Amino acid sequence: MSEQIGHECGIALVRLLKPLAYFQEKYGSPLWGFEKLFLLMEKQHNRGQDGAGVACVKFDMPAGEPYMFRERNTQPNPLDRVIGSVLERYRDLVKAGTVHPEFPDTVKQHFDFGAELYLGHLRYGTSGGYGVSACHPYFRRSSWPTRNLALCGNFNMTNTKELNDSLIAIGQHPIFASDTQAVLEKIGFFLDEEHEDIYRFLRTRELSGQELSRKISEDLDLTRVITRASQKWDGGYAIAGLIGNGDAFVARDPSGIRPLFYFQNDEVVAFASERAPLMTVFDLVLEQVKEVQPGHVVVVKKRGTVSSNPFTAPLPRTSCTFERIYFSRGNDFDIYKERKALGAQLVEQVVKAVNSDWAHTVFSFIPNTAEVAYYGMLSALRQRRRGEVKAAILQASKDGTLTDALLDELIMRNWPKGEKVVSKDIKLRTFIGQEGLRNQLASHVYDITYGSVQPGDYLVCIDDSIVRGTTLRKSILRILARLQPRKIVIVSTAPQIRYPDCYGIDMSEIGKFIAFEAAVALLRRRGQTGLLEEVYALCREEVGRRGTTNHVRRIYEPFTPEEISAEISEMVRPQGIEWKGEIEIIFQTIENLHAAVPTATGDWYFTGRYPTPGGYRVVNQAYVNYYDKHEGRAY
Missing domain, CATH: 3.40.50.2020 (Rossmann fold)
Known part of the structure; x- marks a missing residue:
């Protein structure tokens, strides 16, 4: 195109279905998942050069240890800078003897991105400015794993003011930054409610704190959360999110305006805005890559199950011609x-x-x-x-x-x-x-x-x-x-x-x-x-x-x-x-x-x-x- 215009962003999500030791033994790298995330983003670099960001969730970390991390950059060549910064810290840890790649437990314990669940985003700035604060993934933090949320998307909402007004109506004080912030708070509100509903039901059962947290995590219904949060969404969107407990989701608008694809085998579940990057990065044939259906949310539970369910009423399919x-x-x-x-x-x-x-x-x-x-x-x-x-x-x-x-x-x-x-x-x-x-x-x-x-x-x-x-x-x-x-x-x-x-x-x-x-x-x-x-x-x-x-x-x-x-x-x-x-x-x-x-x-x-x-x-x-x-x- 002779005239550059800002447009759709790119997303990538990688969920490992095996422990890090499996990938070290089979592929020679405990960072196999992070490397695949980088490749998916690199193969979609055409979709955004105003900013890049990655986030991850580590599973089963001991209490008191951090388990969610994020890195973002909006300088020139942001993807190279984000990945380079993360890998430089990894090399320093290896050089110092803190991390030993042949022992994946040390990678997971000491390296921020030694994780099982990854999220990546490439941004073109169509709203919210160009600073790092407007760069995805967005975080919504809590001391409860099931209330922590990292979110990114390829979308524009046409009714951001209406979404913010609905948050104000329920007593929140939203920051009028962008449609992403509005969607984050909307999902976060119903994620909190889902957590509280389960918590109130379970707390009378005299469970230990660890058992209570485990049961809340198992019972968390992200399909219900997205269904309730999306009632007033108007726009084209492909949204991906990570929950602190290890659950993940991707959701696509009911008209199928924005593209979204995924691949699954017994080692990994991966999502991307485009089909070809998945085929290239994971060496797949056409039939192995599936399209996320319009108006559906695909949920990957921490236990490894994958489900796809409708979350909103269907609309005639009008995928973006551009x-x-x-x-x-x-x-x-x-x-x-x-x-x-x-x-x-x-x-x-x-x-x-x-x-x-x-x-x-x-x-x-x-x-x-x-x-x-x-x-x-x-x-x-x-x-x-x-x-x-x-x-x-x-x-x-x-x-x-x-x-x-x-x-x-x-x-x-x-x-x-x-x-x-x-x-x-x-x-x-x-x-x-x-x-x-x-x-x-x-x-x-x-x-x-x-x-x-x-x-x-x-x-x-x-x-x-x-x-x-x-x-x-x-x-x-x-x-x-x-x-x-x-x-x-x-x-x-x-x-x-x-x-x-x-x-x-x-x-x-x-x-x-x-x-x-x-x-x-x-x-x-x-x-x-x-x-x-x-x-x-x-x-x-x-x-x-x-x-x-x-x-x-x-x-x-x-x-x-x-x-x-x-x-x-x-x-x-x-x-x-x-x-x-x-x-x-x-x-x-x-x-x-x-x-x-x-x-x-x-x-x-x-x-x-x-x-x-x-x-x-x-x-x-x-x-x-x-x-x-x-x-x-x-x-």
Whole structure:
């Protein structure tokens, strides 16, 4: 994607089902579980580079000994820093003779992360700031093991204020930090209640303190805790938690918006936001990795049992399309196929844009994640051209006009040509939250391969999506124009992004979308600005009554997608350059999107059809903010 946007985080959970001595004997390392956690996080580093954190629980520690630990970092390369810091302490303990790896009991006794249960998180900061206090996992501490909670997630809640208000209503004093804090306190409250209910039931049985603690741990019902805590949750979420007694859970939203997968054998249970990392880290085949079902919570008890149960009413499945287009790693088998299909679906529009001039067209991509879609587009273009060549040869054979020169013309000089025209020099992920600096540096992110395009050629470049159009205007089109092509065609594998997201992707300011800017510009040009005020009034009313009608759709209704695309093509033309060639922006159609990605129907950013009531509140509020010239998130 040429424009970096903050988005979904990544989670990993590893629960060993054997003692540390087993892994030392079989794999030569008592830290086998911690190493697997690190690998799962490393294979998902694409999901978050604003912060990283790990937590663990040690089983059966003596009274008075700590048993839960956490390490977090928000400096550059946070995952390397977190893991490096933990392992450096381990090496120091080994060097000092305090820990002996061949004796796992010493590892567990003296090393913080010599544990049986691990949790990891990679963060993109969409709320709560960028400091370490906003970095997952969050902790909620108690002297009772069954009331200790470590929590992390890949989620956004659309109704954080409502969740905090519900905490206030029961007498709590929540800290208005982020939706994670609200969810932590909500789960913590019902975890406390579950603990107290069991405690009151057992305390009349004259059990010893140790036996009482053991029975509470055994009877703790995390499915019931999550069911009660989630009654007012509205958003997309994959949440993972550790309890101090050794229990663990993962929960997924009822629409299946956020992804979540797991693997289990007799040695380990492991969870991750993506399927491919589990396959790579544990050397698995596709069928061994399962998907956590939407609206279900998977509970791993300290005794090793694993159960999956629904915790909320089911909703129609609307998995995030952007996961397939961009966010998830492309080495997943299904995602790879879908991205190739996204490229292939654009062929008809592309061929029309270059007037079928195969001999004078160069096809390329905007690095790095559009590369797979490029292969799909190029493969489909060649297949189409083969059909044309075959028909021409058959006709020439029939007419008796088939010659070597004709074959050269048909095949050698008229074949789809691919080049790596654009290169990415530096990364701007560090500056995602700094709009001014991002814009200032945008013109230096990409460079071109001089000589890859001849003056007068058509140049087609495929990108994952076009959100703001800033990078096109300030960088990509400006440098592509140096090659002096006849026409530049930018092809987006995603449809026009028209509406805000509120379920994990940090794009809630509607006024910054190039498609919205184009629609407003067309309204102004046609003298229809009264519609802007009319929609404003409707949106304010809808927000006030918490309705579920998307009034912003009316902004787009007067225009065809082609008209908006044409306006975008004009808006992104760089200023102050001598090149006078043509620019055309092509977007994927909604129909072709779903044909290429049939398993993910979550398309609200394209269509305005939201899976939860909170989405409609956000889209209307986003327009109100735009009209009132208020910047910031709409939720």
